[in-house]
Amino acid sequence: MRVADLVELLEQRYPPAWAEDWDRVGFVLGEPDAEVGKVLLAVDCDPVVVDEAEAAGAQLVFTHHPLLLRGVSSVAPTTYKGRIVHRLIRAGIALYTAHTNGDVANPGVSDALAETLGLVDVRPLRPDPRAPERGHGRIGRLAEPMTLAAFAAHAADRLPRTAAGVRAAGDPDALVTTVAVSGGAGDVFLADATRAGVDAYLTADLRHHPAQEHLADGGPALVDVTHWASERPWLDGVAAFLRAEAGVQTIVSDVDTSPWVLLEGKHS
Missing domain, CATH: 3.40.1390.30 (NIF3 (NGG1p interacting factor 3)-like)
Incomplete structure (x- = not known):
């Protein structure tokens, strides 16, 4: 399965036209002709998720939230998003996003x-x-x-x-x-x-x-x-779809990308 084939399959299930006008979904980066045998699925594309993808040997990361939702003028490695883009490219990992088109599907x-x-x-x-x-x-x-x-x-x-x-x-x-x-x-x-x-x-x-x-x-x-x-439960169904229709291995990330890590104080 090539990256381009996987993109086509995903866009049949989650057509980009279903996304809201403000949204940015679809194929983000990667070589269309590169082969994909393993896909990592996550809610967000953050540094810990990239760590997980590299360690697992994934060739494509599928996320719900867009990495590049708002316009940027640079993806220099001195920026947060730029560092992620450079890491993915160096590792040969493609990135694909289905956001509001995945919400309404x-x-x-x-x-x-x-x-x-x-x-x-x-x-x-x-x-x-x-x-x-x-x-x-x-x-x-x-x-x-x-x-x-x-x-x-x-x-x-x-x-x-x-x-x-x-x-x-x-x-x-x-x-x-x-x-x-x-x-x-x-x-x-x-x-x-x-x-x-x-x-x-x-x-x-x-x-x-x-x-x-x-x-x-x-x-x-x-x-x-x-x-x-x-949003994490949805990824299991996407993973099952990719295994059945594309024949690829899938890993669903359980890395909690919420920024909140502590709950303190009195509560009932």
Whole structure:
């Protein structure tokens, strides 16, 4: 399998046209004719992930988050991103990214999150008007209702563990049956979760004021997890796809690329 063949396969599953206008997805660097026998998949392309790819002998790194999302005028090795680019090129490792096109795909990032939480009867939270089976976020139902406190504990148990853990906002004793989820920073979909009439909305990177106002306006309970933990489950499905369709070996990185490494102080 050549890099170019793998790119073609990935773009059939996650067409770049599905990405948001501001996003930067697809083939980032590497030689199109280079052979690929092993792929490392990660949420972010950071120095520790590059270490892992080099140690494993991977020829391609697949990431969810773009390394070069915002424009740069230089990839000099004196810059953070430049050092990563130079390391990948020296090691002969290609880089490919599927971001918001992976979010809206079916199956996509939020499908994997819903499946990890055990949700059933899953459908998009904000469907794509042109293809309603795709879209941002997912809505589903728990097989058995549980309290918000129990659901937060369930999420902490099922999702990858992080130092920041899981936070919940709302009545701890309220019953949760229907749940909306969105991998990554999901406060843009707070109103969608309210309109959907779900009992709880699980996402990442919730901010103080939007969460406060959402609850004051009668929105569903909130469960906040780390960005990395909400998106890591998707990589297993991408890895399975590449093994089945491309015949390559895959390694899914469990390196927690969250910046938060400590949780201190009193908490209940």
